[in-house]
Amino acid sequence: MDEIVTFLRSYPPFDKLPNEAAELAASQAQIEYFATGSDILIMDGPPAQFLYLIRKGTVDLVHMRTGEATVVDSLNPGEGFGHRSLSRSEPPVVTVKAHTEVLAYLVPAEIFHRLCEEYDAFAHYFSASSFDRLISMAQQRDVDASGYLFQTRVRDLIRRPPITVRPDTTVREAAQRMREENVSCLIVDLPPYGFHDVNSGIITDRDLRNRVLAKGLSYDTPLREVMTAPATSMPADSLAFEALLLMLERRIHHLPLVEDGRVIGMVTNTDILRRQSSSPLFLPRQLERARSIEDLRNYGDQVFDAVAGLLDAGASVTDVGRVVAVAHDALLQRIIRDAEKQLGAPPAPYAWLVLGSEGRYEQTLRTDQDNALVYADDHPADAPEYFSALAELVVEQLVQCGFPRCTGDILATNPRWRQPLAKWQATFARWIEVPDEEALMRAGIFFDYRQVYGKLNAEAELRPVIQRGRGNTIFLARLARAALRTPAPLTFFRGVALERRGDQKDLLDLKHRGTALIVDLARIYALEAGRSETSTVARLRAAWREASVSEVDAERMVNAFELISLIRLRSQRSLIAQGAEPSNVVVFPELSHLDQRGLKEALQAIARSQRGLSMAFQTDRLIG
Amino acid sequence: MKLNSFGRLGLAPWLPWGRKHDLPAFLRAYEAGPWPDPHKPWREARYVVLDVETSGLDERRDALLAIGLVEIEDGRVRLDRRWHTMIRPPEGLLVAASSIRIHGLMRNELSTAPTFDEILPALIERLAGRVLLVHVARIDVGFLNRALKPYGTKLRGPILDTARIAITQHQRSQRLGEVSHDMPMPAIQLRGLAGSFGLPVYGQHDALNDALTTAQVFLAQAARMDQQGKHTLKAFLKSGGV
Numbered sequence: 001m002d003e004i005v006t007f008l009r010s011y012p013p014f015d016k017l018p019n020e021a022a023e024l025a026a027s028q029a030q031i032e033y034f035a036t037g038s039d040i041l042i043m044d045g046p047p048a049q050f051l052y053l054i055r056k057g058t059v060d061l062v063h064m065r066t067g068e069a070t071v072v073d074s075l076n077p078g079e080g081f082g083h084r085s086l087s088r089s090e091p092p093v094v095t096v097k098a099h100t101e102v103l104a105y106l107v108p109a110e111i112f113h114r115l116c117e118e119y120d121a122f123a124h125y126f127s128a129s130s131f132d133r134l135i136s137m138a139q140q141r142d143v144d145a146s147g148y149l150f151q152t153r154v155r156d157l158i159r160r161p162p163i164t165v166r167p168d169t170t171v172r173e174a175a176q177r178m179r180e181e182n183v184s185c186l187i188v189d190l191p192p193y194g195f196h197d198v199n200s201g202i203i204t205d206r207d208l209r210n211r212v213l214a215k216g217l218s219y220d221t222p223l224r225e226v227m228t229a230p231a232t233s234m235p236a237d238s239l240a241f242e243a244l245l246l247m248l249e250r251r252i253h254h255l256p257l258v259e260d261g262r263v264i265g266m267v268t269n270t271d272i273l274r275r276q277s278s279s280p281l282f283l284p285r286q287l288e289r290a291r292s293i294e295d296l297r298n299y300g301d302q303v304f305d306a307v308a309g310l311l312d313a314g315a316s317v318t319d320v321g322r323v324v325a326v327a328h329d330a331l332l333q334r335i336i337r338d339a340e341k342q343l344g345a346p347p348a349p350y351a352w353l354v355l356g357s358e359g360r361y362e363q364t365l366r367t368d369q370d371n372a373l374v375y376a377d378d379h380p381a382d383a384p385e386y387f388s389a390l391a392e393l394v395v396e397q398l399v400q401c402g403f404p405r406c407t408g409d410i411l412a413t414n415p416r417w418r419q420p421l422a423k424w425q426a427t428f429a430r431w432i433e434v435p436d437e438e439a440l441m442r443a444g445i446f447f448d449y450r451q452v453y454g455k456l457n458a459e460a461e462l463r464p465v466i467q468r469g470r471g472n473t474i475f476l477a478r479l480a481r482a483a484l485r486t487p488a489p490l491t492f493f494r495g496v497a498l499e500r501r502g503d504q505k506d507l508l509d510l511k512h513r514g515t516a517l518i519v520d521l522a523r524i525y526a527l528e529a530g531r532s533e534t535s536t537v538a539r540l541r542a543a544w545r546e547a548s549v550s551e552v553d554a555e556r557m558v559n560a561f562e563l564i565s566l567i568r569l570r571s572q573r574s575l576i577a578q579g580a581e582p583s584n585v586v587v588f589p590e591l592s593h594l595d596q597r598g599l600k601e602a603l604q605a606i607a608r609s610q611r612g613l614s615m616a617f618q619t620d621r622l623i624g
Numbered sequence: 625m626k627l628n629s630f631g632r633l634g635l636a637p638w639l640p641w642g643r644k645h646d647l648p649a650f651l652r653a654y655e656a657g658p659w660p661d662p663h664k665p666w667r668e669a670r671y672v673v674l675d676v677e678t679s680g681l682d683e684r685r686d687a688l689l690a691i692g693l694v695e696i697e698d699g700r701v702r703l704d705r706r707w708h709t710m711i712r713p714p715e716g717l718l719v720a721a722s723s724i725r726i727h728g729l730m731r732n733e734l735s736t737a738p739t740f741d742e743i744l745p746a747l748i749e750r751l752a753g754r755v756l757l758v759h760v761a762r763i764d765v766g767f768l769n770r771a772l773k774p775y776g777t778k779l780r781g782p783i784l785d786t787a788r789i790a791i792t793q794h795q796r797s798q799r800l801g802e803v804s805h806d807m808p809m810p811a812i813q814l815r816g817l818a819g820s821f822g823l824p825v826y827g828q829h830d831a832l833n834d835a836l837t838t839a840q841v842f843l844a845q846a847a848r849m850d851q852q853g854k855h856t857l858k859a860f861l862k863s864g865g866v
Contacts, residue, residue: 003826031701033843056822
């Protein structure tokens with residue numbers, strides 16, 4: 001009995017209350033034990049009869065909506081639940097499920113009300129409204145997005161059957177038809193007629209403007225000369241978000257939806273975005289409208305807003321990374337085209353490469369530039385000078401748009417990273433053949449390259465050199481050993497190992513002791529399997545068959561990567577919103593219990609794969 | 625006439641109008657039951673979880689010094705119905721000083737405590753109609769039956785032993801290969817067992833704290849047996865009945 005009182009008194013709110021409060025609660029309490037996975041309270045079920053205080057184990061608060069269960073939070077020993085339902089005599093707004101075996105002290109309703117009346121601190125701590133805020137946040141997330149962008153099928157956005165015309169219809173008739181039907185695009189039915197298959201064409205109001213009026217074509221021009229065929233289409237079962245991404249990547253605004261090989265309707269960007277305020281889809285439009293670099297000054301901020309909106313909408317980090325890549329690539333391409341206009345046509349084919357996180361499609365919030373330039377071996381004498389000027393111009397303008405230079409000077413403006421193809425091939429080959437410290441560090445950045453602009457095909461010319469590393473066990477083992485130098489931050493008892501920096505303690509660096517570890521592992525697997533994917537998730541999913549990782553562990557790492565990145569991104573986003581510098585470091589105990597538990601499991605997954613890699617390459621035996 | 629002659633012949637003791645006739649009303653009511661239906665789910669039965677403190681281990685020589693109990697109803701331990709009492713040992717039965725210290729019971733506390741005779745009605749009221757739940761039944765049941773003998777009665781109704789459940793559960797795990805065959809039996813000592821479930825252990829040894837610990841061990845065991853498809857009191861009695 002005394003022991004229960006002592007336990008209650010070591011947690012809020014009893015720690016701030018006189019001993020009698022805890023004694024009253026303990027003397028009248030009941031004790032219940034719940035098996036793992038059992039439901040303690042059921043959402044919309046009978047109201048709670050007790051205030052539940054967890055003595056042992058963990059419970060999940062699960063929000064159920066249309067068959068989807070979302071874990072809103074988890075509670076640990078010393079924490080309580082049931083008070084909202086108890087104080088209002090209303091059905092619980094979440095299901096409370098035992099995540100482990102749970103031992104709970106139950107304070108009966110009568111005693112709960114008495115404590116509320118006698119002690120304001122008690123009443124305040126267990127006020128229903130504090131709980132409501134948590135739930136309404138969860139519901140908000142649900143409605144905003146997962147309930148929308150990530151749960152809606154585009155089929156559900158179709159408002160009417162497609163309006164179709166024949167290819168010999170004139171543009172004048174097409175425009176009249178658009179006005180009558182009040183639509184902004186038509187499907188052009190191609191032979192065999194009456195069967196609107198995936199090869200059907202499309203004509204939009206923008207086509208009429210850009211391809212007919214702007215070019216001064218006659219109003220009697222038949223559609224077959226100005227339409228797009230076959231139109232980019234998508235299965236009607238796709239998610240709204242997938243449709244959004246496809247439109248973004250292809251820079252289109254209308255998407256025919258296909259079922260069983262036939263077009264059954266249309267969806268437009270506005271159909272999808274009606275409920276999204278800041279959308280990544282507006283970014284390319286802004287690029288088109290910008291007349292000079294001055295208009296793009298705040299492009300970085302706008303990408304940030306779009307990312308913030310996507311995060312609120314429940315997007316995964318992989319989704320966010322794709323959107324950001326499209327947005328950044330579009331900006332880069334625009335800047336390079338402008339630079340070419342200024343400097344004249346390039347003297348030789350070249351490729352503009354983005355490196356590191358940008359190469360892996362993992363750029364999210366504001367980050368540094370990391371880039372390099374490759375040009376053809378067969379070039380005129382003035383080419384180096386031209387590319388030097390081009391690099392200076394492009395890098396400077398990126399700075400203007402809010403993307404600072406890389407502190408390590410890995411930039412196309414650095415002559416070392418602006419070379420003809422043969423030099424690059426030799427450099428890559430040397431890093432693999434002579435894997436010294438510098439080579440290993442460079443490989444980690446440059447081997448994750450991605451071409452964003454240019455006529456020279458860097459993928460075909462450079463990737464095979466990297467793939468030669470596949471059979472080079474010394475290179476792979478050195479890379480493995482370097483990757484294992486930073487172990488997953490776990491204590492001997494498999495808890496999370498936290499750091500102290502100055503006055504601050506309980507810190508966890510989510511990048512250097514989290515995502516970076518997974519990125520390194522995934523790169524090694526990809527090299528081991530000779531895969532050309534650069535994104536970490538794609539590497540993990542593609543490489544496990546031929547790499548020293550099991551499918552299960554690879555999938556665990558994908559989840560770990562998504563989770564750690566998401567927590568990092570959310571924390572950075574709130575820092576930026578407060579006007580602070582984004583940081584990779586979080587104060588572990590300040591995270592929600594759910595995040596804490598998830599992080600612990602994620603770090604354990606990393607440790608597991610690290611052990612596997614260590615065994616596969618016998619890194620402990622490697623000398624030198 | 626006929627009945628009286630039976631009585632005179634000494635055939636009466638097992639007949640209702642014989643020995644029973646001498647029992648006080650509350651003991652007759654206790655014996656009459658009803659007892660929990662073993663075919664019903666375990667949660668529907670009421671339980672009284674009991675622990676005793678004694679001056680030694682031999683119920684014929686040693687004295688019953690204290691009783692602590694909690695009840696379980698609807699699968700929940702009821703702390704509000706806890707009960708603890710000390711018992712003054714019978715005149716002439718000296719209590720060894722060493723054992724008194726073990727239990728932290730003071731000689732003067734005992735000297736002012738009620739006698740077993742005085743607490744009997746209250747004890748019986750708490751035992752009536754409930755499954756008796758104890759840890760290592762031999763001691764507690766032995767002492768209680770010894771104390772009840774002069775009244776012409778003994779414990780009735782189903783008795784469950786958490787130590788016995790622990791043993792059958794361990795044997796089951798061995799049979800299913802969940803633990804290695806030669807793995808020794810884990811602690812069945814009460815605190816060790818509670819520790820193996822990650823349960824809190826309450827205060828120092830006293831009858832009420834130990835009854836409470838026993839009750840929680842039982843809830844943990846019940847949760848596991850439930851998952852093994854053992855839902856009824858009958859199935860529980862098969863695993864740990866006395």
